[in-house]
Structures are given as C-alpha cells and as structure tokens.
Amino acid sequence: MQRHFEYELDGLKSNIIKIASLAEEAIAQSIKALLEQRKDIAEQVIAFDRQIDEYEIVIDNHVVDILALQQPVAIDLRFILAASKINNDLERIGDHAVNIAQSAVKLADAPHIKPLVDIPIMAETTKQMLRDAIDAFIHKDAQKCRAVLINDDVIDNLNRKVVNDLVEIMRKDPGTIDKALDLIRVSRNLERVADLTTNIAEQVIFMAEARVVKHGTGLTAKQG
Amino acid sequence: MQRHFEYELDGLKSNIIKIASLAEEAIAQSIKALLEQRKDIAEQVIAFDRQIDEYEIVIDNHVVDILALQQPVAIDLRFILAASKINNDLERIGDHAVNIAQSAVKLADAPHIKPLVDIPIMAETTKQMLRDAIDAFIHKDAQKCRAVLINDDVIDNLNRKVVNDLVEIMRKDPGTIDKALDLIRVSRNLERVADLTTNIAEQVIFMAEARVVKHGTGLTAKQG
Numbered sequence: 311m312q313r314h315f316e317y318e319l320d321g322l323k324s325n326i327i328k329i330a331s332l333a334e335e336a337i338a339q340s341i342k343a344l345l346e347q348r349k350d351i352a353e354q355v356i357a358f359d360r361q362i363d364e365y366e367i368v369i370d371n372h373v374v375d376i377l378a379l380q381q382p383v384a385i386d387l388r389f390i391l392a393a394s395k396i397n398n399d400l401e402r403i404g405d406h407a408v409n410i411a412q413s414a415v416k417l418a419d420a421p422h423i424k425p426l427v428d429i430p431i432m433a434e435t436t437k438q439m440l441r442d443a444i445d446a447f448i449h450k451d452a453q454k455c456r457a458v459l460i461n462d463d464v465i466d467n468l469n470r471k472v473v474n475d476l477v478e479i480m481r482k483d484p485g486t487i488d489k490a491l492d493l494i495r496v497s498r499n500l501e502r503v504a505d506l507t508t509n510i511a512e513q514v515i516f517m518a519e520a521r522v523v524k525h526g527t528g529l530t531a532k533q534g
Numbered sequence: 535m536q537r538h539f540e541y542e543l544d545g546l547k548s549n550i551i552k553i554a555s556l557a558e559e560a561i562a563q564s565i566k567a568l569l570e571q572r573k574d575i576a577e578q579v580i581a582f583d584r585q586i587d588e589y590e591i592v593i594d595n596h597v598v599d600i601l602a603l604q605q606p607v608a609i610d611l612r613f614i615l616a617a618s619k620i621n622n623d624l625e626r627i628g629d630h631a632v633n634i635a636q637s638a639v640k641l642a643d644a645p646h647i648k649p650l651v652d653i654p655i656m657a658e659t660t661k662q663m664l665r666d667a668i669d670a671f672i673h674k675d676a677q678k679c680r681a682v683l684i685n686d687d688v689i690d691n692l693n694r695k696v697v698n699d700l701v702e703i704m705r706k707d708p709g710t711i712d713k714a715l716d717l718i719r720v721s722r723n724l725e726r727v728a729d730l731t732t733n734i735a736e737q738v739i740f741m742a743e744a745r746v747v748k749h750g751t752g753l754t755a756k757q758g
Contacts (some may be wrong), residue, residue, distance in 0.1 A: 374611065381605040386596060394615065395622060475712055483706045487701055494715075508582075516594075 315380045322372055322393050323448055326400075326503040329365045330444040333400045334437055336362065336407035337503060341433040344414040344496060345426060351417070355411035362404035369397045385517070389450070392517040396447060399506045401439070413492040421480060422488045422493075428517075429493070432468045432500045435461055436507065443510040452518040455511035465504035472497040537603045544563055546596055546617050547672055550624075553589045554668040557624045560631035562737035564751040565580050565657040568638040568720060569650060576642070586628035593621045611739070613674070616741040620671060625729045626650055627664070630723040630730075637716040640728065646717075647703060647710045653717070656724045660731065667734040674740035679735035689728035695746060 336355055343352035373394045376382070382390060439458045447453035476490040560579050567576035597618045600606070606614060663682045670678035700714040 374615065376602065377615070378607045378611055387602055390599065391601070391618065394618070398619060400621070424612045473715075477715065480704070480711050481708050484705050487704050487711075491697075491701065491718075 315376075315382070315386075318372075318376050318380060319386065319389070322369070322376065322390065323370060325369045326393055326396060327366070327444065327448065329362065329397060330363050330440065331371060332358075332365060333403040333407070333448065334440050336404050337410070337433065337437060337440075337500075340407040340410035340414060343411055344417060345430060347414075347422075348416040349415050349418045352411040352414040356408050359404050360410045362401055366397055367402040370394070373397070379450045385450075388517040392447065392513040395513050396444075396510050399509050403503050403506050406503050409499045410496050413495050417489060417492050420489075422474070423489045426493075427470055428472050428475075429496060429500070432465055432472075432497065432504075435465055435468075436500055436504050437506060439465075439507045440510075443507050443514065446511065446514045447517075450514070450518045452515045455505050455515050457507060458511035462504050462508045465482075469497050469501040538611075539606070542596075542600050542604060543610065546593070546600065546614065546624070549589070549593045549596060550617055550620060551668065553586065553593060553624045554664065555620060556582075556589060557627040557631070558664050559630050561657065561724075561732065562682075564631040564634035564638060565654065567635055568641060569654060571638075571642040571646075573639050576638040577617050577634040580632050582636070583632045586625055588640050589620050590621055590625040594618070609674075609698060612741040616671065616737040619737050620668075620734050627727050630727050632710050633723045633743060634720050637719050638709075640716050641713060642751070644713075648699070648717075649712045650717075652692050652696050652699075653720060653724070656689055656721065656728075659749045660724055660728050663689075663728060663731045664734075667731050667738065670735065670738045671741075674738070674742045676739045679739050680749070682732060682735035686728050686732045689725055693721050693725040 336358060337350055339358075340355045342348065345356065353487075373390055376390055439461045442454055443458050446452065446458070473494055476494050480487050480490045552563075555592060563575055564579045566572065567579065597614055600614055665684045666678055667682050670676065670682070681723075687725050697718055700718055704714045
C-alpha cells in the first residue's frame with residue numbers, strides 16, 4: 311500500500327510538471343507571436359489550449375482517485391490538495407496565454423505603435439517565477455517561494471509603467487487607441503499570470519510550513 | 535461517526551454560504567460606490583476584503599480537517615473538493631470587487647463621461663449568477679447551473695459592447711482616456727467575476743453528475 315501510494319504521488323508530481331511546462335510554453339509562444347507579429351504562432355497557442363484544459367481534467371480525476379483510495383493525512387494530504395489548486399491555477403495561466411495570443415493576432419498586421427521593451431521583460435520574469443514556484447512545489451522548498459513573492463511586485467510595477475506609457479501615446483494620437491488597448495490587455499494578462507504564480511507559491515508555503523502566508527494576515531493554521 | 539460527519543458537512547455548507555454572501559455584497563457595494571460616486575463606500579469595500587481573505591483560510595483549514603479526520607469517499611469527497619475550489623473562486627471574486635472599488639475611488643470626483651447603463655445590468659446579472667451557482671452547489675442541483683452558463687455569454691456580449699462604446703468616446707475626446715480606461719477595467723472585472731461564477735457552476739455539475747462539462751470537451755470522468 312505504502313509503495314503504491316508513493317507511486318501515485320510521483321505520478322501526480324509528473325502530471326503537475328507536465329501541465330506547468332505546457333502553460334509556460336503557451337505564455338512563451340504567445341509573447342513570441344506578439345513580438346514577431348506571427349499570426350500562425352498565435353493561432354497555434356489558441357488551438358493548443360484545449361490540450362491544457364484536457365490535462366487539467368486528467369489531474370482533477372487523479373486527485374479524486376488518490377484521496378478516495380489512499381486516504382492520505384498530514385503533509386501528504388496537504389500536498390495533494392495543493393496539487394489540486396495549482397492544477398487549477400495552471401489551467402488559468404493557459405487561458406491568459408490565449409488572451410495574449412488573441413491580441414497578438416489583432417496586432418500582427420501593422421507595425422507596433424511603440425518598441426516593445428517592458429512586455430518581454432515581464433514575460434521572462436513571469437516564466438522564471440513559474441519555474442521557481444513549480445520547483446518549490448515539487449521539492450517542498452518554501453524558501454524558494456520568497457523570490458516569487460518579491461518578483462510579483464516587480465511585475466506590478468512594470469504593468470503600471472506599461473499602462474502609463476500607453477495612455478500617454480493614446481493621448482497624443484487617438485488613432486493608436488485600439489492598438490494601445492490590446493497592448494494594455496497583454497500587460498494585464500501577464501500581471502494576472504504573475505498573480506496566479508504567486509498563488510501557487512503561497513500554496514507551497516502553506517503546504518511545506520503548514521502555515522498561512524496568504525493575504526499577509528499572518529494567521530497560523532492548524533497542523534493537518 | 536456518521537452523525538458527526540453530517541455535522542461537519544453542514545458546517546462546511548454554512549461557511550460557503552457565508553463567504554459567498556460576503557463576496558456578493560462586496561460586488562454590490564463596489565458598483566453602488568461607482569454609480570453613486572461614493573468614495574466612502576469604495577474604501578469600505580477595500581478594507582472589508584481582509585475579512586473575506588481570512589474566511590477563505592478558515593474554510594481551507596476546515597477542508598483539510600474533514601478530509602484528514604473523516605476520510606470521505608464518492609459524492610461526499612467530490613462535494614468537499616468542490617467546496618475547496620469554490621472557496622478559492624469566491625475569494626478571487628472579492629479581489630475583483632476591490633479592483634472595481636479602486637476604480638470607483640478614481641471616478642468619484644468628476645461627473646461620469648457617459649450614463650452608466652450596461653455596467654449595472656452586468657452587475658445584477660452577475661450577482662444572480664452567483665446566487666444560482668451557490669444555490670445549485672448547496673442543493674447539488676446541476677440543472678440550476680445551466681442558467682449560469684447561458685448568462686456567462688450575456689455578460690461576455692455586454693462587456694464587448696461596453697468596451698466598444700468607450701473606445702468610441704475616447705476616440706472622439708482623448709481627454710476622456712483615463713476615465714474610460716477605468717470604466718473598461720470595471721467592465722472587465724465584472725466579466726472575470728462571471729467567469730469565476732461559471733467555474734463554480736462547472737464544479738457543481740462535475741460533482742453532482744460526476745461528469746465533466748468544463749471546457750466543452752465532453753470528456754467523461756471516472757466515478758469517484
């Protein structure tokens with residue numbers, strides 16, 4: 311029974327790594343489509359989201375099966391519940407990649423209204439956050455999550471800067487409004503990805519330390 | 535043991551009803567603050583979010599305790615896992631109310647750039663969706679969820695209309711750009727609330743019918 315349980319847990323870990331790498335790739339490709347004005351890549355991202363959606367369902371069912379058949383407690387229970395929520399967050403990251411890809415399609419036909427500098431930095435930072443958060447989850451390493459929480463502030467600041475810059479451009483030339491709104495949408499979607507990644511990091515800290523850092527309340531949770 | 539388990543499940547239901555009503559009230563008040571240009575109400579919504587955050591943590595810990603101590607299976611296990619995810623969605627709805635309230639603060643000092651007609655309709659529809667989804671969850675009534683899924687399309691269309699109207703206004707008068715962007719932000723946040731409510735409805739269908747309607751894949755899940 312114990313060996314079978316370890317086997318199931320390893321399977322769950324592999325599934326989370328897989329869906330995380332699909333979500334990260336979707337973000338990377340949606341930004342590539344935007345920067346290189348490649349409609350074909352954007353459309354691939356949109357079509358590919360179905361695979362991420364299906365993978366989420368596979369993992370959801372895996373979680374139900376493990377809980378029903380193995381009835382884990384303590385850290386194992388917390389790990390499985392965290393996996394369930396992280397799975398959900400990763401699927402939503404895929405949805406944000408689709409939103410970015412939709413804007414990339416609309417922005418592919420004419421030159422960009424400004425050189426895109428901050429958005430690629432946001433995308434790189436966000437991908438690094440996601441890798442750190444998943445790595446922290448797999449290795450139950452709460453320490454690694456602190457970097458994720460700090461980077462979330464970096465992303466918030468960059469998002470504010472991008473929005474302000476674009477408002478300035480719109481004000482000077484109302485002909486840019488449609489395109490500027492799409493770039494703002496891209497920036498806000500990256501900010502949401504960073505938020506979801508921060509959720510993941512908070513889940514990991516909750517699981518590893520059985521202590522709640524969410525919402526900065528400093529509340530202490532009961533040991534599971 | 536069985537009676538104690540029923541007691542725990544009833545407690546969990548009450549907690550979900552409570553956090554749902556807090557989230558619904560936060561949305562209602564944030565829209566009231568916007569329409570009546572009441573900064574004081576907007577600031578109350580922002581301050582109140584802490585209570586929703588803390589309630590989420592209480593419910594998270596309740597879920598861990600029930601799973602660890604009662605080791606439920608089948609429909610009960612699905613119900614508890616659904617509660618855990620719904621809890622998460624409701625806390626995020628509270629975050630969207632905060633975003634709306636922040637825009638309401640910024641829009642409180644000068645007359646609105648247009649009469650707000652569609653946004654109150656979106657808010658009313660979204661609140662009804664939320665009530666239907668939570669009601670469906672408590673009564674394990676998947677049928678009730680279909681209305682939620684249909685209303686989500688209504689909200690998507692209204693959001694598109696609001697954004698298009700505001701782009702038109704910005705184009706004619708670039709002096710309105712800042713205010714128009716805040717109204718677009720309100721509309722998009724309501725659309726996200728409707729999405730999260732749709733997630734809740736999908737969880738209920740999944741739980742009640744042990745069948746996955748998510749993402750329109752038509753996949754059939756294993757019985758728990």
